[in-house]
Amino acid sequence: MRIFILAIRNLLSHGFRSFLTSLGIIFGIISIIVMMSIGEGARIKSISSIEAMGIDNIILKSVRNTASQAVAEERGILKYGLRETDVKRFIEFDNIRSVVPARKIRKTIYYGSKSYNFSGLAVTEDFSKLLKLRVTMGRDIANFDNEKKKRICVIGKKIKKKIFQFKDPLGLYIRIGLIPYQVVGIIENRYGIKTPFGQNPDEMIFVPLDSYKSDFSFKGLDTSINTVVDVEYDLIYLKVLHTKHIDYTAKRAKRYLEKIHKKNFEVSVPYLLLQQKEETQRTFNIVMVAIAAISLLVGGIGVTNIMTANVFERYKEIGIRRALGAQKIDILVQFLVEAVTISLLGGLFGVLFGVGGSIMVSKIVGWPTAITTTSVLGSFIISVAIGVIFGTYPAWLAAKLDPIKALRSE
Amino acid sequence: MTSVIEIKKLKKSYFMGTVETPVLFGVDFSLNTGEYVALMGSSGSGKSTLLNILGMLDKQTSGEFLLDGTDTLKLSDNEASRFRNKKIGFVFQSFNLLANMSVLENVKVPMFYSKVPIREQNKRALELLDRVKMSHRVKYSPLQLSGGEMQRVALARALVMKPALILADEPTGNLDEKTGQDILDLLDEIHAGGASILMVTHDPEMMNRVERVIHLRDGLIDREELGGKASLSVKTQ
Ligand SMILES: Nc1ncnc2c1ncn2[C@@H]1O[C@H](COP(=O)(O)OP(=O)(O)OP(=O)(O)O)[C@@H](O)[C@H]1O
Ligand SMILES: [Mg+2]
Numbered sequence: 136m137r138i139f140i141l142a143i144r145n146l147l148s149h150g151f152r153s154f155l156t157s158l159g160i161i162f163g164i165i166s167i168i169v170m171m172s173i174g175e176g177a178r179i180k181s182i183s184s185i186e187a188m189g190i191d192n193i194i195l196k197s198v199r200n201t202a203s204q205a206v207a208e209e210r211g212i213l214k215y216g217l218r219e220t221d222v223k224r225f226i227e228f229d230n231i232r233s234v235v236p237a238r239k240i241r242k243t244i245y246y247g248s249k250s251y252n253f254s255g256l257a258v259t260e261d262f263s264k265l266l267k268l269r270v271t272m273g274r275d276i277a278n279f280d281n282e283k284k285k286r287i288c289v290i291g292k293k294i295k296k297k298i299f300q301f302k303d304p305l306g307l308y309i310r311i312g313l314i315p316y317q318v319v320g321i322i323e324n325r326y327g328i329k330t331p332f333g334q335n336p337d338e339m340i341f342v343p344l345d346s347y348k349s350d351f352s353f354k355g356l357d358t359s360i361n362t363v364v365d366v367e368y369d370l371i372y373l374k375v376l377h378t379k380h381i382d383y384t385a386k387r388a389k390r391y392l393e394k395i396h397k398k399n400f401e402v403s404v405p406y407l408l409l410q411q412k413e414e415t416q417r418t419f420n421i422v423m424v425a426i427a428a429i430s431l432l433v434g435g436i437g438v439t440n441i442m443t444a445n446v447f448e449r450y451k452e453i454g455i456r457r458a459l460g461a462q463k464i465d466i467l468v469q470f471l472v473e474a475v476t477i478s479l480l481g482g483l484f485g486v487l488f489g490v491g492g493s494i495m496v497s498k499i500v501g502w503p504t505a506i507t508t509t510s511v512l513g514s515f516i517i518s519v520a521i522g523v524i525f526g527t528y529p530a531w532l533a534a535k536l537d538p539i540k541a542l543r544s545e
Numbered sequence: 546m547t548s549v550i551e552i553k554k555l556k557k558s559y560f561m562g563t564v565e566t567p568v569l570f571g572v573d574f575s576l577n578t579g580e581y582v583a584l585m586g587s588s589g590s591g592k593s594t595l596l597n598i599l600g601m602l603d604k605q606t607s608g609e610f611l612l613d614g615t616d617t618l619k620l621s622d623n624e625a626s627r628f629r630n631k632k633i634g635f636v637f638q639s640f641n642l643l644a645n646m647s648v649l650e651n652v653k654v655p656m657f658y659s660k661v662p663i664r665e666q667n668k669r670a671l672e673l674l675d676r677v678k679m680s681h682r683v684k685y686s687p688l689q690l691s692g693g694e695m696q697r698v699a700l701a702r703a704l705v706m707k708p709a710l711i712l713a714d715e716p717t718g719n720l721d722e723k724t725g726q727d728i729l730d731l732l733d734e735i736h737a738g739g740a741s742i743l744m745v746t747h748d749p750e751m752m753n754r755v756e757r758v759i760h761l762r763d764g765l766i767d768r769e770e771l772g773g774k775a776s777l778s779v780k781t782q
Contacts, residue, residue, distance in 0.1 A: 148645050455641045458602055460630020460658040462623045539603040
């Protein structure tokens with residue numbers, strides 16, 4: 136302890152110089168802390184958004200592509216996408232817990248005399264769970280709505296505001312195409328999860344799939360592209376039993392779909408995305424470590440530099456201490472502790488400014504950041520290590536000095 | 546009679562590259578336990594050189610040097626450090642206090658390199674500062690002291706490990722007459738307390754304070770004479 140106090144005092148006697156020396160380390164540690172917090176923040180965000188898609192899900196999406204476009208030009212009907220036959224097939228796959236299909240609502244929505252172009256999905260009762268939606272008023276779509284083909288709907292909270300303003304919408308009717316559907320519930324997109332088509336459920340209408348199927352054929356005008364389309368399902372979620380085999384199941388589904396639908400579909404597997412994300416994260420970390428390492432190396436060389444100068448200036452002191460009984464190791468430890476103190480103080484300020492910096496990054500730039508204990512602890516360990524590594528040479532120079540030569544010097 | 550220091554045919558040369566500068570040409574000398582001896586000689590005669598070897602700050606080129614009966618050539622660097630710490634108290638002409646430490650801390654430095662319990666360190670340092678009449682300046686920096694005060698602090702530091710041997714190289718060389726006398730009085734006291742003292746000096750007056758005077762000339766002991774205190778020490782034997 137006393138040796139640390141001694142070290143700090145010796146450093147303070149060259150306050151400005153010591154400060155300059157530790158600058159390299161300060162910046163190195165700042166970059167470690169800030170970059171790690173940015174990386175971690177980005178990771179948490181992307182992981183939580185991927186996780187929000189459900190890590191036990193395989194998401195199959197119908198897409199239009201040039202091949203189906205060509206078909207449409209020939210016959211006037213754009214036929215693509217997933218079918219009920221696919222659903223039946225997937226149910227027979229291994230490792231499948233459930234198959235949840237959904238179809239886009241391609242009709243204009245009316246309330247009173249006004250018409251709206253809201254997007255919507257015809258879904259089963261499992262769907263709101265997939266998107267982790269919360270019912271804030273009324274109720275969710277239930278099993279019996281589908282069985283009894285009830286004409287009800289659940290609307291997102293932003294839609295409620297747009298159509299009904301401050302009126303209580305429960306029990307009121309909106310019209311999909313020409314058919315009235317009763318509003319039974321309001322949902323809220325609590326976690327900001329989007330549908331695979333990038334829509335925000337707060338701005339969507341959900342109706343029971345079976346009711347919709349019986350009211351509307353899957354052949355019909357898609358108002359957004361002004362073409363008659365033939366799409367049975369726009370979306371199928373496969374929920375698997377074991378994520379361990381999700382890759383295999385996804386590949387199998389893909390192979391099957393390729394045969395049937397050529398390229399009119401897309402498969403995404405949040406679990407695999409997550410793994411990829413973590414892979415990119417690792418790459419990012421390596422780059423970051425390299426950058427920090429360079430500035431820490433510079434800082435470390437600064438420590439060697441300044442400590443060597445210290446040793447040369449303090450020959451006399453070393454001689455006096457040796458005369459009074461200091462062993463080589465005592466001198467070595469004294470200068471090593473000084474070097475470690477410089478770099479540890481650098482580390483301390485680096486951590487402080489780094490934490491401040493990453494708070495600023497999230498406040499000013501708006502990136503999510505997260506400070507980890509690993510980065511803080513790691514910074515301190517790294518600072519100590521730099522002090523030891525780069526302080527050893529000058530400390531050894533001091534220790535091996537001949538006592539009488541040291542004492543004689545001025 | 547036992548001797549603290551015993552040297553035989555001690556030679557010392559300085560080497561600058563391949564050029565040898567012989568300084569001591571075979572010195573035979575011993576310092577008895579409890580003895581107070583002055584080492585005199587003209588400038589450049591090798592007094593400091595000899596004292597540095599005796600203080601194990603430097604090594605002889607050849608010859609034997611026993612400190613407390615131990616052959617110093619056989620000591621490792623660590624053992625030599627321990628000897629300097631425990632057996633020898635140095636007093637230098639230029640005081641050699643550490644400028645960035647307080648008076649009290651300076652006195653504590655030797656204990657820092659020993660196993661004296663921390664609690665005792667303060668007590669001992671303060672005791673010694675009291676003995677050299679410096680207890681009113683414990684918090685001062687050496688830079689704020691006069692030469693005489695600095696040398697008194699240095700004396701306290703030299704004594705703090707209760708060494709058997711005090712080696713002093715012109716301790717009054719940088720002090721005026723009166724202040725020098727104060728320091729010499731203190732050394733008398735220390736000697737009376739049982740320490741053996743070897744002091745390099747140019748002051749012929751020292752004759753009266755010591756038991757023996759050794760005259761060094763061109764790296765050899767030229768002559769020896771009894772000092773003013775000699776009869777006293779003969780009587781006590
Ligand atoms: N490190 C050294 N390298 C070379 N020669 C040295 C060294 N130290 C001392 N000498 C030489 O050795 C001789 C004796 O020096 P020393 O310092 O022992 O003299 P001294 O008797 O103490 O003199 P003074 O009374 O002036 O202090 C001198 O000629 C000096 O030049
Ligand atoms: Mg001299």
